[in-house]
Amino acid sequence: MSFYSPVRTNASEVAESDRLHLLKYAEDPNQCSIDTYVQRGGYGAWRKALTSMKPEEVITAIKDSGLRGRGGAGFPTGMKWGFVPKDSPKPRYLICNADESEPGTCKDRVIMERDPHAMIEGMAIAAYAIGSHLMFVYIRGEFAHCADQVEKAMNEAYAQGQLGKNIHGSGYDLDMIVHTGGGAYICGEETALLNSLEGLRGMSRIRPPFPAVAGLYGCPTIVNNVESLASVPHIINRGADWYRSLGTEKSAGSKLFSLSGHIKQPGNYEVELGFSLKTLIYDPKYGGGILDDKKLKGVIPGGASTPLLTPDMIEVGLDYESLPEKGSMLGSGAVIVFHEETCIVWVIQRLIHFFRHESCGKCTPCHEGTAWLEKLINRVESGKGEEGDIEKIDDICSNILGRTVCPLGDAAVMPIQSAIELYRDEWEHHIRHGKCLVKSQFGLK
Amino acid sequence: MLAEESIALIKEKAAKYPERKSAILPALTVAYRQVGHLNDELYSEISEIIRVPAVEIAEAATFYTMFPKHPVGKYLIQVCHNISCALLGADSLIGYLEEKLEIKKGETTSDNLFTLVTVECLGSCCTAPMMQINQDYYENLTRERVDEILEELRTRA
Ligand SMILES: Cc1cc2nc3c(=O)[nH]c(=O)nc-3n(C[C@H](O)[C@H](O)[C@H](O)COP(=O)(O)O)c2cc1C
Ligand code: SF4
Ligand code: FES
Numbered sequence: 001m002s003f004y005s006p007v008r009t010n011a012s013e014v015a016e017s018d019r020l021h022l023l024k025y026a027e028d029p030n031q032c033s034i035d036t037y038v039q040r041g042g043y044g045a046w047r048k049a050l051t052s053m054k055p056e057e058v059i060t061a062i063k064d065s066g067l068r069g070r071g072g073a074g075f076p077t078g079m080k081w082g083f084v085p086k087d088s089p090k091p092r093y094l095i096c097n098a099d100e101s102e103p104g105t106c107k108d109r110v111i112m113e114r115d116p117h118a119m120i121e122g123m124a125i126a127a128y129a130i131g132s133h134l135m136f137v138y139i140r141g142e143f144a145h146c147a148d149q150v151e152k153a154m155n156e157a158y159a160q161g162q163l164g165k166n167i168h169g170s171g172y173d174l175d176m177i178v179h180t181g182g183g184a185y186i187c188g189e190e191t192a193l194l195n196s197l198e199g200l201r202g203m204s205r206i207r208p209p210f211p212a213v214a215g216l217y218g219c220p221t222i223v224n225n226v227e228s229l230a231s232v233p234h235i236i237n238r239g240a241d242w243y244r245s246l247g248t249e250k251s252a253g254s255k256l257f258s259l260s261g262h263i264k265q266p267g268n269y270e271v272e273l274g275f276s277l278k279t280l281i282y283d284p285k286y287g288g289g290i291l292d293d294k295k296l297k298g299v300i301p302g303g304a305s306t307p308l309l310t311p312d313m314i315e316v317g318l319d320y321e322s323l324p325e326k327g328s329m330l331g332s333g334a335v336i337v338f339h340e341e342t343c344i345v346w347v348i349q350r351l352i353h354f355f356r357h358e359s360c361g362k363c364t365p366c367h368e369g370t371a372w373l374e375k376l377i378n379r380v381e382s383g384k385g386e387e388g389d390i391e392k393i394d395d396i397c398s399n400i401l402g403r404t405v406c407p408l409g410d411a412a413v414m415p416i417q418s419a420i421e422l423y424r425d426e427w428e429h430h431i432r433h434g435k436c437l438v439k440s441q442f443g444l445k
Numbered sequence: 446m447l448a449e450e451s452i453a454l455i456k457e458k459a460a461k462y463p464e465r466k467s468a469i470l471p472a473l474t475v476a477y478r479q480v481g482h483l484n485d486e487l488y489s490e491i492s493e494i495i496r497v498p499a500v501e502i503a504e505a506a507t508f509y510t511m512f513p514k515h516p517v518g519k520y521l522i523q524v525c526h527n528i529s530c531a532l533l534g535a536d537s538l539i540g541y542l543e544e545k546l547e548i549k550k551g552e553t554t555s556d557n558l559f560t561l562v563t564v565e566c567l568g569s570c571c572t573a574p575m576m577q578i579n580q581d582y583y584e585n586l587t588r589e590r591v592d593e594i595l596e597e598l599r600t601r602a
Contacts, residue, residue, distance in 0.1 A: 006584060007571045091463075103527045103566035134463070141474065141511045142567050144580040177461050180474055182509025185565065199466030199497070201508035217464055260529035260570040267571050304528060304566075334570065338532055350528045354565050 003029060004113055004145050007106065008267030013285060019246050020254050021234045022227070023270045026114045032149065034156035037117040043162050045233035049125045050170045053236075058129040062232065064240035066252030071097055071188075071225030072303065072332045073407075074320045077232075081222055083212035084130045090219040094127040094135040095197070098150075098226045099181060099188035101140055103304035103354060104334030107256035108226035110268045112139070112146040115230070116153035120176070122229030124163065125236060127174055130222050134175050137226075138193055141181040151178045185358035189406050190223040192360060203360040204406035227256055247273035251319035251330075261337040264288035274317040277301060281314065281337060294339035298422070302331020304351050305411030307418035327418060343438045344423040345381045345430050348416055352377050355412035366409035369400040373416065380427060383434035390427050394420060447490050451479045459495045468495045469505045473512060478580070481521070482513040510564075518553045518560035520598050523577045526563040529570035538574050539563060541588055545595065558602055559595075 011027040014020040025031035025040065037043070049058050063078030084092055096119060100108040111119055119137070127135045139147045154176050157163045165173045179197060181187050187196045191205035194216050215221025231253060235243045244252045251273035257280060260266045265288040269280065277299065281287045290296050299309045301318070307328040309316070316322050323330050338347065356370040376393050379385050397413035404410065420427055429437035438444070447455075454475050459468035472491045477483055483506050485499075492499035506512060513521065522542065526535045539561075543549055546559050553560040569575040572584035583594055 005569065005572060005582065007569075100568045101566060104529050104570050105566075106568045106570050106572075109568050140568065141470075141509070142577060145582070175461075179467075179471065181511075182470055182473065182506075183511025183564075184509055196470065197467060198464065199469035199501070199505055201505055203508075258571050260573060261532045266573070300528075336529055336532070336570075342532065347528065350526070350531050354527055357565060 004149075005106075005109065007110060008265060009110065010267070010269045010271075010285060014270050019272060020270050022111070022115075022118075022230060022254060022256060023268070026110060026268075029114075031115050032113075032117075032153065034117060034153065034160055034162075037115075038160075041237070042117050042233075043121055043157075043160075045236035046121050046124050046162060047168055049128055049236055050168055050172055055129045055131060058125060058236070061235060061240045062129070065235045065243040066240075066247075066250075067228065067231055067235060067243065068251070068253075068320060069225055070227035070231070070255060070333070072102065072305075074330060077224060077228055080212060080224075081126065081129050083210065084220045084222060085213060088220050091134065091217075092130050092132040093216045093219060093221040094123060094130060094132040095190075095193065095216065095221060095223045096123050096135070096137040096226055096229050097188060097190065097193060097223050098137050098139040098143070098146070099185075099193065100143070100226070101185040101188050102332045102334060103351070104260055104300065104336040105258050105303050105332040106260075107258045107268050107333060109143060109146055110256070111226050111230050112143070112150050116150045117157065118230040118233060119150070119226050120153055120157055120162075122232035123176070124174060125232050126222065126224060126229055128172065130220070132222075133173050134177070136177045136179050136197065136216075138179050138181060138187070138197060140187075141183050144180070147178055147180050154178060184360075185354070186360045186406075186408060189408065191406065193223065194221065201360075203362045204408075206405055248317065248319050248321070250321050255318070255330075255333050257318065257333045257335050259287050259335045259337070262291040262294070262339040262342070263337045264291055271318070273319040274322070277309075277316050277318055277335070278314045280318065280335065287337070290337065290339050292339075294341065297338050297340045297342055298344070298347075299338075300334075300336040300415065302329045303334035304336070304354065305407075305414060306331040307414050308422055310422050341438060341442045341444060343381075343436050344419050344426045345377065345436070348419045349374075349377050349381045351415055352412065355408065359408060359412075360406075363403075363405045363409070365400045366404045366412065369396050369409070370412050372396055373412070377416075380430050383430060383436075385427075385431040387431065389431060390420060390424070447476060447487065447494075448479055451475050452494055455491065455494050465495055466497050466501065469497060469502055470509075473502070473506050473509070477512045481519075482516050484514065513560075518557050519602060520559050520578050522559055522561045523564040523567075524550075524561070525565070525567050525569070525573070525575055525577075527566035527570075529566070530573040530575060533573045535574045538576075538586060538588070538591065541591060545591070558599070
């Protein structure tokens with residue numbers, strides 16, 4: 001049996017560690033079968049929560065663990081669960097966000113393809129904690145194989161009585177639906193996801209109300225990322241204190257990082273939060289250094305919507321506090337590395353093309369602004385830029401920042417602003433000389 | 446026209462949702478997998494099955510880029526040109542495919558076998574460059590690998 005995706009992981013390191021846990025069985029295809037999963041203790045946390053803990057106790061445990069959302073925003077998971085109104089007569093819904101479309105990110109996929117029951121178990125515990133009897137996983141449409149894998153796992157879970165009616169004799173009923181998307185980045189944003197799941201165009205909603213109060217079908221709804229949920233069973237099994245002892249004081253736990261770009265050994269690596277970015281890139285256990293031993297030029301540390309870092313900034317801990325100190329963010333944990341022969345204007349051109357393409361069109365600053373930005377950046381990239389273009393680009397960015405319905409607008413401009421700030425000479429060269437500095441330097445076409 | 450199995454599958458999926466409209470996307474997915482693209486006729490058919498007005502189905506469908514809205518080749522080659530893939534030569538790979546298939550991106554070969562398009566990140570960035578052909582992912586691509594894949598698909602067709 002072989003894996004669907006050949007992606008590299010550090011599963012063997014994780015297996016030997018009693019701190020790392022998410023990727024422990026990621027190199028063993030048998031882990032997808034419920035029998036193996038259960039033999040290894042799987043669904044034990046679900047049984048424990050359901051038969052020996054009150055929902056509030058589960059929420060408290062997750063709060064105490066310090067777990068924060070792994071989908072990008074880093075919001076404390078237990079606190080979010082606590083926002084569901086206790087007295088609402090309406091049904092509640094738990095949704096697992098498996099849209100995974102932040103460029104550079106392929107970490108949720110490895111969980112779904114190689115350890116799907118971990119996600120389902122985490123979903124079930126979360127559903128119980130908020131009093132939900134129907135839970136969904138929203139998987140991006142292109143992940144057809146993942147969706148099949150998860151559906152197979154779900155069917156096994158039903159067959160074994162982990163899902164369905166009166167689970168483990170507790171009287172608790174829980175159903176699950178696997179829902180697939182239609183190829184739209186914005187549907188990863190939780191309110192756009194809700195619209196999409198309701199059969200509408202996947203456009204973001206204005207908040208408030210927040211989904212925890214009025215989400216799917218107007219009912220209290222919690223949306224959590226795959227990795228956040230897959231962490232939950234470990235916390236229930238081993239305790240909040242154990243989880244809290246991992247990582248840093250404010251960024252507890254471990255996290256998956258998708259390392260891609262000009263790197264010798266791209267892959268998904270689990271490390272504790274606070275782990276050194278530099279070590280992740282250069283250590284032979286992980287990235288193993290820059291492709292062809294070239295010089296590092298820059299890193300996008302948290303997915304396409306996070307500000308760039310220059311080589312002098314990479315001695316930084318990968319966590320929710322340290323990266324902002326360097327002007328960036330942890331984001332989804334997608335570390336994209338590029339070497340000295342990469343033109344920064346070209347990198348940004350790729351990114352703005354993406355954000356313009358994915359803008360849902362609901363608000364003008366994002367919809368129009370990203371289109372103007374793309375035009376201007378294309379012009380600069382092709383050597384046809386004019387004096388003042390950099391200022392114009394910067395100005396449009398400032399006019400988008402903080403003025404949009406959802407964070408996609410901010411996501412689009414933050415990397416651009418940082419790229420201008422950190423690599424201004426390259427932008428200027430493109431404009432003044434009508435050609436690329438990097439290409440001239442390295443004699444590239 | 447939707448096949449019997451497709452209709453049954455849509456019904457089965459639709460029955461699970463608390464509200465009928467939620468079945469739109471699953472129904473479109475089933476229709477797309479059977480037919481290879483979507484059109485007004487399919488929206489009407491789906492409308493009958495899940496009892497949601499066809500206009501609402503069309504409205505949703507046109508938002509989602511994953512479903513072509515006109516006929517495409519038997520194999521829809523979708524090459525990721527986003528950043529992680531681009532850093533590892535996606536553009537040159539696209540050029541190579543254009544050369545081999547003798548079409549430009551967005552076009553279909555004259556034998557209707559292949560359509561070539563570029564797409565945004567497909568969540569396969571650590572095994573870049575990559576492409577998706579119909580439902581399948583092909584990762585860690587090289588020119589040699591592309592040759593093999595096209596050969597394989599031609600034989601299968
Ligand atoms: C444009 C945009 C795209 C997003 N895409 C994803 C995604 O693909 N997966 C994800 O889990 N969260 C994504 N998010 C974050 C979600 O809105 C939400 O915060 C998250 O799913 C909450 O789960 P967590 O608290 O467990 O991280 C996205 C946000 C934005 C603004
Ligand atoms: S910021 Fe962009 S993606 Fe978000 S709601 Fe506005 S137009 Fe849509
Ligand atoms: S950038 Fe190509 S799959 Fe993510």
